Amino acid sequence: MITASGITKTYKQRGNMLGARAVPALRGVDFTIEKGGAVTFIGESGCGKTTLGRIVAGLETYDSGDIVIDGTPMSSLKPRHRQPFFRRIQLIHQDPYSALNPTRTIHQTLAAPLALRAKQTGRGKAWMEERARELLALVGIDPGYVLPRYPHQLSGGMRQRVVIARALTVDPEVLVADESVSMIDVSLRLGVLALLKDLRERLDVSVLFITHDIATARYIGGDGELYVIYRGQVVESGPTERVISGPVHPYTQSLLSAIPVLHGVERPGPERVVPTEALNEAHSDTGCLFARRCPFRTDRCEAELPALVSDGEQAHACLHPQRRNVIPVEAVA
Amino acid sequence: GVGGSGEAGVYTTIDGAKQIDATAPINPFNPQGNTFLGYDAMSLAWPKNDPVDPNQFYPGIAQSWTTTPDQSEVVVHLQPNAKWSDGKPVTSQDVKTSIGLAYTQGGTAYAVDPKAAGAAADVIVVDPHTVKVTQGANKSNTFLRNVLSTVVVPAHVFGSLLPADFWTQLKLARGSGPAAEKAKASITGLAQKVITFAPAKDVSAGPFVLERVNPGEALLVKNKHFWASDKIAPNRVKVLNYTGNQQIWNYLIAGRLDSAPFTAVPSGVLNRIRQTDGNEVVKGFSPVAVSMAFNQTKAPYDNVHVRKALAYLIDRSQVTKVASPEGGTPSQTTTGIHAESAKSWLGDSINGLDQYKLDPAKAAQELKAAGMKQVNGKWAMPDGSPWVVELHVPASFSDWVAAAKAITSQLTDHGIQASVLTSADYTLYLDELAAGKYDIGLWLMALGPAPYNIYQRIYGSANGWQLLAGNLTHVPPGKEGNWMGGPETLDGVNPGALTNQLNAADPARQKQIVGTLARLTNQNLPMIQLYDYVNTQFVNDSRFTGWPPNDSDVLRLPAGVWMQLGLIKEQGTR
Amino acid sequence: MKTVVRRLSGHLARGLAMIWVVTTLSFVIIRNIPGDPVRGQYEKLIEQGMSPDAAERATAALYGFLPKGSLWSQYVDYLNGLLHGNLGQSLSTPGTGVATIIGSAAKWTILPVLGGTLLSFLLGVTLGVYAAIKRSGKLGDALAISGSLLHGIPQYVIGLLVVAVFSTLWPILPAGGPVDIDFAPGFNGPYIASLIQHATLPVLTYALASYGGWILAMKSSVATVLGDDFIMAAELRGMSRGILFRYIARNAILPLFTILALSLGLLFGGAIFIESIFNYPGLGLLLVNSIGARDYALMGGTFLVLTVAIVVANIAADLLYAVIDPRVRKGAEA
Amino acid sequence: MTRTSAPGVRVKDLTVVYKTPAGELPALGGVSLSLAPGTITGIVGESGSGKSTLALSLLNAVQPPGRIKEGSVEIDGLGNVVELTGEELRRARGRQVGYVFQAAQNSLNPLKTVGKQLLDLGRSHDFDDLPALLKDARALLGRMGLDGGRVLDSYQHELSGGMRQRVGIMFALVLNAHLVVLDEPTTALDMITQAAILKIVRDVHHERGLTTLIITHDMGVAAEVTDSLAVMYGGRVVEHGPTTEVLGSPRHPYTKGLIRAIPRLSGDIDEARALPGRPPTLGTIPKQGCVFRERCPMRIAVCDTVDPEPVTRDARTVACHAVGRPATPIVPKEYV
Amino acid sequence: MTVTSPVAPAPISLRRNFWRGVGRVLRRKPSRMVGVAIVVLFVFMGIFGPLLYPNPLPRDDNALYASPSWAHPFGTDFEGTDVLALVVTGTRYVLLAGLATAVITVALGTLIGLLAGFHRGRWDTVLMRLTDLQLTIPGLPLLLVLSTVWKFTSPIEMGVVLGLLGWGGIARAVRSQSLSLRERGFIEAAKGLGLPTRHIVVRELLPSMAPYIAMNMLIAVTGAIYAQVGLFFLGVLPFDANNWGVMLNLSVFGGGALSSTAALPYLLAPLLAILLLTLGIVLVVDAMDEIFNPRLREE
Ligand SMILES: Nc1ncnc2c1ncn2[C@@H]1O[C@H](COP(=O)(O)OP(=O)(O)OP(=O)(O)O)[C@@H](O)[C@H]1O
Numbered sequence A: 001m002i003t004a005s006g007i008t009k010t011y012k013q014r015g016n017m018l019g020a021r022a023v024p025a026l027r028g029v030d031f032t033i034e035k036g037g038a039v040t041f042i043g044e045s046g047c048g049k050t051t052l053g054r055i056v057a058g059l060e061t062y063d064s065g066d067i068v069i070d071g072t073p074m075s076s077l078k079p080r081h082r083q084p085f086f087r088r089i090q091l092i093h094q095d096p097y098s099a100l101n102p103t104r105t106i107h108q109t110l111a112a113p114l115a116l117r118a119k120q121t122g123r124g125k126a127w128m129e130e131r132a133r134e135l136l137a138l139v140g141i142d143p144g145y146v147l148p149r150y151p152h153q154l155s156g157g158m159r160q161r162v163v164i165a166r167a168l169t170v171d172p173e174v175l176v177a178d179e180s181v182s183m184i185d186v187s188l189r190l191g192v193l194a195l196l197k198d199l200r201e202r203l204d205v206s207v208l209f210i211t212h213d214i215a216t217a218r219y220i221g222g223d224g225e226l227y228v229i230y231r232g233q234v235v236e237s238g239p240t241e242r243v244i245s246g247p248v249h250p251y252t253q254s255l256l257s258a259i260p261v262l263h264g265v266e267r268p269g270p271e272r273v274v275p276t277e278a279l280n281e282a283h284s285d286t287g288c289l290f291a292r293r294c295p296f297r298t299d300r301c302e303a304e305l306p307a308l309v310s311d312g313e314q315a316h317a318c319l320h321p322q323r324r325n326v327i328p329v330e331a332v333a
Numbered sequence B: 001g002v003g004g005s006g007e008a009g010v011y012t013t014i015d016g017a018k019q020i021d022a023t024a025p026i027n028p029f030n031p032q033g034n035t036f037l038g039y040d041a042m043s044l045a046w047p048k049n050d051p052v053d054p055n056q057f058y059p060g061i062a063q064s065w066t067t068t069p070d071q072s073e074v075v076v077h078l079q080p081n082a083k084w085s086d087g088k089p090v091t092s093q094d095v096k097t098s099i100g101l102a103y104t105q106g107g108t109a110y111a112v113d114p115k116a117a118g119a120a121a122d123v124i125v126v127d128p129h130t131v132k133v134t135q136g137a138n139k140s141n142t143f144l145r146n147v148l149s150t151v152v153v154p155a156h157v158f159g160s161l162l163p164a165d166f167w168t169q170l171k172l173a174r175g176s177g178p179a180a181e182k183a184k185a186s187i188t189g190l191a192q193k194v195i196t197f198a199p200a201k202d203v204s205a206g207p208f209v210l211e212r213v214n215p216g217e218a219l220l221v222k223n224k225h226f227w228a229s230d231k232i233a234p235n236r237v238k239v240l241n242y243t244g245n246q247q248i249w250n251y252l253i254a255g256r257l258d259s260a261p262f263t264a265v266p267s268g269v270l271n272r273i274r275q276t277d278g279n280e281v282v283k284g285f286s287p288v289a290v291s292m293a294f295n296q297t298k299a300p301y302d303n304v305h306v307r308k309a310l311a312y313l314i315d316r317s318q319v320t321k322v323a324s325p326e327g328g329t330p331s332q333t334t335t336g337i338h339a340e341s342a343k344s345w346l347g348d349s350i351n352g353l354d355q356y357k358l359d360p361a362k363a364a365q366e367l368k369a370a371g372m373k374q375v376n377g378k379w380a381m382p383d384g385s386p387w388v389v390e391l392h393v394p395a396s397f398s399d400w401v402a403a404a405k406a407i408t409s410q411l412t413d414h415g416i417q418a419s420v421l422t423s424a425d426y427t428l429y430l431d432e433l434a435a436g437k438y439d440i441g442l443w444l445m446a447l448g449p450a451p452y453n454i455y456q457r458i459y460g461s462a463n464g465w466q467l468l469a470g471n472l473t474h475v476p477p478g479k480e481g482n483w484m485g486g487p488e489t490l491d492g493v494n495p496g497a498l499t500n501q502l503n504a505a506d507p508a509r510q511k512q513i514v515g516t517l518a519r520l521t522n523q524n525l526p527m528i529q530l531y532d533y534v535n536t537q538f539v540n541d542s543r544f545t546g547w548p549p550n551d552s553d554v555l556r557l558p559a560g561v562w563m564q565l566g567l568i569k570e571q572g573t574r
Numbered sequence C: 001m002k003t004v005v006r007r008l009s010g011h012l013a014r015g016l017a018m019i020w021v022v023t024t025l026s027f028v029i030i031r032n033i034p035g036d037p038v039r040g041q042y043e044k045l046i047e048q049g050m051s052p053d054a055a056e057r058a059t060a061a062l063y064g065f066l067p068k069g070s071l072w073s074q075y076v077d078y079l080n081g082l083l084h085g086n087l088g089q090s091l092s093t094p095g096t097g098v099a100t101i102i103g104s105a106a107k108w109t110i111l112p113v114l115g116g117t118l119l120s121f122l123l124g125v126t127l128g129v130y131a132a133i134k135r136s137g138k139l140g141d142a143l144a145i146s147g148s149l150l151h152g153i154p155q156y157v158i159g160l161l162v163v164a165v166f167s168t169l170w171p172i173l174p175a176g177g178p179v180d181i182d183f184a185p186g187f188n189g190p191y192i193a194s195l196i197q198h199a200t201l202p203v204l205t206y207a208l209a210s211y212g213g214w215i216l217a218m219k220s221s222v223a224t225v226l227g228d229d230f231i232m233a234a235e236l237r238g239m240s241r242g243i244l245f246r247y248i249a250r251n252a253i254l255p256l257f258t259i260l261a262l263s264l265g266l267l268f269g270g271a272i273f274i275e276s277i278f279n280y281p282g283l284g285l286l287l288v289n290s291i292g293a294r295d296y297a298l299m300g301g302t303f304l305v306l307t308v309a310i311v312v313a314n315i316a317a318d319l320l321y322a323v324i325d326p327r328v329r330k331g332a333e334a
Numbered sequence D: 001m002t003r004t005s006a007p008g009v010r011v012k013d014l015t016v017v018y019k020t021p022a023g024e025l026p027a028l029g030g031v032s033l034s035l036a037p038g039t040i041t042g043i044v045g046e047s048g049s050g051k052s053t054l055a056l057s058l059l060n061a062v063q064p065p066g067r068i069k070e071g072s073v074e075i076d077g078l079g080n081v082v083e084l085t086g087e088e089l090r091r092a093r094g095r096q097v098g099y100v101f102q103a104a105q106n107s108l109n110p111l112k113t114v115g116k117q118l119l120d121l122g123r124s125h126d127f128d129d130l131p132a133l134l135k136d137a138r139a140l141l142g143r144m145g146l147d148g149g150r151v152l153d154s155y156q157h158e159l160s161g162g163m164r165q166r167v168g169i170m171f172a173l174v175l176n177a178h179l180v181v182l183d184e185p186t187t188a189l190d191m192i193t194q195a196a197i198l199k200i201v202r203d204v205h206h207e208r209g210l211t212t213l214i215i216t217h218d219m220g221v222a223a224e225v226t227d228s229l230a231v232m233y234g235g236r237v238v239e240h241g242p243t244t245e246v247l248g249s250p251r252h253p254y255t256k257g258l259i260r261a262i263p264r265l266s267g268d269i270d271e272a273r274a275l276p277g278r279p280p281t282l283g284t285i286p287k288q289g290c291v292f293r294e295r296c297p298m299r300i301a302v303c304d305t306v307d308p309e310p311v312t313r314d315a316r317t318v319a320c321h322a323v324g325r326p327a328t329p330i331v332p333k334e335y336v
Numbered sequence E: 001m002t003v004t005s006p007v008a009p010a011p012i013s014l015r016r017n018f019w020r021g022v023g024r025v026l027r028r029k030p031s032r033m034v035g036v037a038i039v040v041l042f043v044f045m046g047i048f049g050p051l052l053y054p055n056p057l058p059r060d061d062n063a064l065y066a067s068p069s070w071a072h073p074f075g076t077d078f079e080g081t082d083v084l085a086l087v088v089t090g091t092r093y094v095l096l097a098g099l100a101t102a103v104i105t106v107a108l109g110t111l112i113g114l115l116a117g118f119h120r121g122r123w124d125t126v127l128m129r130l131t132d133l134q135l136t137i138p139g140l141p142l143l144l145v146l147s148t149v150w151k152f153t154s155p156i157e158m159g160v161v162l163g164l165l166g167w168g169g170i171a172r173a174v175r176s177q178s179l180s181l182r183e184r185g186f187i188e189a190a191k192g193l194g195l196p197t198r199h200i201v202v203r204e205l206l207p208s209m210a211p212y213i214a215m216n217m218l219i220a221v222t223g224a225i226y227a228q229v230g231l232f233f234l235g236v237l238p239f240d241a242n243n244w245g246v247m248l249n250l251s252v253f254g255g256g257a258l259s260s261t262a263a264l265p266y267l268l269a270p271l272l273a274i275l276l277l278t279l280g281i282v283l284v285v286d287a288m289d290e291i292f293n294p295r296l297r298e299e
């Protein structure tokens, strides 16, 4: 079980002698993933989703807050002792094209972490080879075909499966999937999503899912938690289905309203919310972060930073919370 | 003619002694100074470079001179009509000032130390056109030569460099005690001021006066105040920069040069130069030879048999052919003297010396005598360790490099491993040579015509003999620049002492000493004389005529002196 | 403008530090070169026929020009001098300041280096565009290969060939010296004509030696720009050929300006070969001569100037970039 | 020559080939498609299915190593674009056909302000009244919710992704083109911006009376804005018809599979099914027979040898042997 | 889907594929084959050249600076030695020094660039300042100064010094490459999997930079050859009769090759050797990118 509390991260953009520009990417994020559970983060581009994923996977440092992995707070360990903990959390990159080394065959790519694993557990080469095949079979590709090939010889879907297989070599407990299907051909996307879903069930790994696309979030983590993140802050969270069908925060509502409608199959939600202007990093940091774009803002919103309040299941950070029905509904044929 | 400068009355030549640096001062005391001897810089007289008698001169600022037989007194009579280019007459005062300036630079005749050989005792202005210089107690037969080679500068330009009490200071300095030391210091302290002095413009007593200097070229125009300006054919002289032989070759091929100083030329290039309209080659005596000098502190070169063996193995004519086919003649044998002078100094006795003709059998004998061994057809050291003859040369002297390569090839043919090692530049070469780092190095010798100069090269400071305040001492090998490391006596004779006597000896005694030294050198081979230089010069008939003939004694003098002597005439029709 | 000033100040500080380190390094190396300048001068006089003791005395005065004191105190003196803009006194031309000598030599390096580089830049850039646009054609291929080949050939090889052709085989141009002495220096026709005449071959050599590099750089730069989406977009908007060409050329040439500035800086140090071959009295030849004469101050000074040239070129390159590229110029101000 | 009404477009048997080391391979294999005047047509298809190639063909702008091998593209008022060359072709671009580039994010010259590029465009098309052009551009940008004056004074890097995309649309429309082609106009944008851009596309389309072709791989985007929808696969248009009908009752097995593979926000999540196999690339498109047969659940014997002809029925075109026929499907291998 | 069959011998077939791929890449353009042929020729001369001629090389006292003939295609030198023989036997030194330089330049440049790019932070700052310094030092002038101190007796020594003066450019480029590569997913993934840094650098980073490094290596070889030949030409390096630069020097300054035609073949032979070698390397460099990129290689 992994708990993150109060994670903040500010990037210092390289400046010159007279100082650097600070970009707050995360402003205190808390969440918990249970074993076998699913947590989804959605938000606009630049909201800090990737940053969060990388922090959780131990690939990025954070400024304050703490991550507790199986009861061990990472802040209590020296950085080099954290690695074994973070290894249990594997990141699946968004881009399967860059996530595999183009100069190495799939066999080589899988062999390296397996060799490490074999060394740690005192197993031999035969085990490694067998395990590679086993894992590839597990993610649904033909090992005989894939192993001797280079990444460029594989389709996007296959590549993403290889990436997942590689993550599985170290028997992770959590997979962090950052936009893991956005670069894959439409017809293959669902296959990979189904695989992740399947792995959750079969291997009992938890999935931290990061996406733009709420529908895929629902597909994988329909039974999990959904966090809506805006400019580094969680503005709404709760059980996925519940947030989708009853969003309270205007930002969540905007996100859901923006989902294209499959005319002919669906019709638009009745209460669509459209932000008054585009996202602008330079917007003021005082008051509600969404205030400038919020169609429902009041003067209070510009002055007061709303805290995340929970009704036990669903939490939101809005001064004027109101449930709205925004998602498209099935058209009656 | 292709590329000839063509302009009437312009004489183009090259100063082979230095690079022309536009930023340097117009000052003959500056090593890089922009004055040109024979053109705008004048000495009292011009040495004829006679192979035996160094005391023959052509007149310069001095119209004539007299000297006592022991050279204790030299009286110089200046050209009565000599004028500076600004119209002021050249007077004895100018000569005296020039001598005073020479003292600050430490000239041989003008050494502050009265005990130094051939130092002047007094400078007396007899009348505006007569100066008398007397020699001190430690007499040398070089005195006349040194006095007459004084470069005369205008007192009204350079005079201010000497403090008013200069001559009293000089007197003081020649005494002893703390006052003398102080005075000495104040005189030598003037050296830098004199060297760095930069007159605004040239004031010349010569046939030309400097008009301007560009980077790499200097232009001189005729000095209408020159006493014999009617004899001077060219209106202007262009002195081109000298940065390398190759540059002179190109100028010559282009027919640009009216005369060029001594230049080493490969045969192919010589043929090209000859094809250019008007180009002629003039050859004369050049009192310089090349040798390979041994460091006798290093085994096996401490053994005379080894040195002799090498001499028997080197085919000097082949070496000369490879290295300097046009600018050198193979040395007849090693005497220390250039072949031309040797004729006069040694006469037929040279034939009695060992000629070191190519003789592998004799060489093998000598090597055996030295205890060297032959291992697998290769000569090795007596203890059987390998022997590699390492010949050092400065990389920038391509004829030396070629000579060294030819020698190593020959040695290799005879079973002696040999290689050529080069130093990046001449300065480094000299430094390392003097530090005793080389076994064998190529070395200039026979630097005549004065017999003392010739043998001082071999039995002088490089070989341990040092002359300090008139006293000759010998320092052990490896110390204070004694890199040759030869023994202090050869066959019971101290060659350094003998050499030193040459300066004071009369001609008959000189001949005797030279004979002895030549024999000692021939027998002991502190170096192997390889080839004697030939002064190969070039002239061009298209614009001027009247060139000195082959073997003329003026060939070693700058063309400006030829003009002063009235040799050079303008070509009648172009 | 503010950005430029801000960048400049940072660069200056770093540049000065670099210069100091290189100066120190070169000081240490130069003072440890074996070889005695006075002995060199002595031997030169001997060869000219001066008698040994006369030569010895004549050179004795030169000892006064050698730097004195421990290496450390010499170093302190040297730095102190530098801070006061004093590069010291030359030993081979005693009495002349190093700054004067370097100043007069620098003129002769700047002229052909600048001329040659700009010429080759213009030529290379023009042909590079052509090579990139016609990259599948025969001529484009030929241009590219000739570019790589010329780029690969060392300067001195080109210099030697140029001399062989234009002043040996077909002697139409002078191959030595910077100017004829016949003409009084100044802004007069004949002098300038002579100047140009003498500079032609060195300039040609610089141009030939660097032209290949420009072709290649421009070709690959154009190829990159051609692959940029905005070119295709402009084409699909029906932009006229002229404008399209300008879009390509201007964007492609931008990164080359940086290289241009940098290579100018480096060329000063690389002038040695060409100046030796053409006997051109610039910084390269000066350095060679000062090494030969073991003129410590002159060596150090020349080295310093060459280093400064590189540092300045680096700064110039960066500022140039900041001035012409709006992404840098405006981006940093926002 | 400038039209003031929406043109129709008829693409016939268009074959475009790319030269590869393996020879010339067809990226479009005889595509026929017509765009009714005044409609928004969407083309959806996976990566490599030939969408961009088709879009570029409308301007006869297929880039080497590609070339249009055969077929024609008739545009009302322009004639057969495939036969246009040189100046004629250049003038048609921009003036009559506006193109919003696939990567409109980077479709501006980074060294020039938007305004200067606009002036370049005006000069290229011999506009005499440049101030009027600027005014039009400002108005268009204003219509899209931007401060026109400021945008014209900006460099590309000073604009956000959404703003750049709007500028791209402005460039496509400012010369008064009535046929507009948008290649993946929202791919790199986030959802909220995407929704805004799509709304603009739709609104401007209606206001200016355009014929619009919008290319996307996102079924949702197409569904949101288009009137009619063409589905491409392996260089063929496999299905074409009114959007609501194609989505509501897809006929081609590929279209069906695609729609079923989209997870929904409402309803039973487990209804979504992945499509087995993988889309072909240029090198793996079958030389003969149906390009989709390897992945097709309705594959029949004839699929292996005969490329199905598009058949049009009730305004819907489908290219499938199995549609409307009883079939004995061959079960495809799972994956690979 | 059970898998029981033993694993295919993947690595072996891979290696074979690599060479087959290289062959394919070379065959794609005839010019590349020419380049390879030239380079192979020079390598052959470098290895076997000295064995083809007697040692010492024969001289003909009667044929100094002989004109080209069948016996002496490029004439003879000042000593009557065949110029072609000098060029052939001199190849070894030139290539060795070039190779030594290239190895050091590339090794040092890559190492420093990798360290700086991979570790970032303080390491990066220090190493980059060092690199700046190296790039600020005027190289050729320094070499001139150094050559008075240093007797470059072996090609390796030559290579070491040239290498020490030339790694900066590569270091800077490798750094920026590794900075961009380390952002790539596969490096992050390797880190996340806990693979050791050595593995990441050697197995993941380096191969991706291989074409780049190989190209730089070849370019460094040519650069080093020019630099050393140039220094020999200036005459500041030790003498060696069959060194190309010494040949240039002696032909120009000793033989007057630029002033008359007699020594011209002596000048042209080493010049042609340099040109030919350059051509060969240029043509081979053209193929590097495709050789190391599996995608381009296999196509
Ligand atoms: N290495 C970095 N240096 C500086 N700023 C960064 C860095 N990485 C991210 N940022 C900034 O941090 C913020 C959050 O970035 P992040 O990549 O986490 O967003 P995201 O939600 O993943 O966006 P997207 O949906 O586009 O992937 C952004 O404003 C981004 O510009």
Ligand SMILES: Nc1ncnc2c1ncn2[C@@H]1O[C@H](COP(=O)(O)OP(=O)(O)OP(=O)(O)O)[C@@H](O)[C@H]1O
Binding pocket: D018, D019, D020, D027, D045, D046, D047, D048, D049, D050, D051, D052, D053, D054, D064, D065, D066, D217, D281, D282
């Ligand atoms: N320059 C080219 N050289 C070779 N093949 C090309 C080239 N451009 C495109 N192709 C091939 O043509 C086919 C169609 O490409 P096209 O760009 O039209 O596809 P697309 O549907 O637009 O894909 P995407 O969604 O990735 O933009 C693809 O298989 C592609 O590989």
Ligand SMILES: [Mg+2]
Binding pocket: A049, A050, A051, A178
């Ligand atoms: Mg992200």
Ligand SMILES: [Mg+2]
Binding pocket: D051, D052, D053, D102, D183
């Ligand atoms: Mg596309």
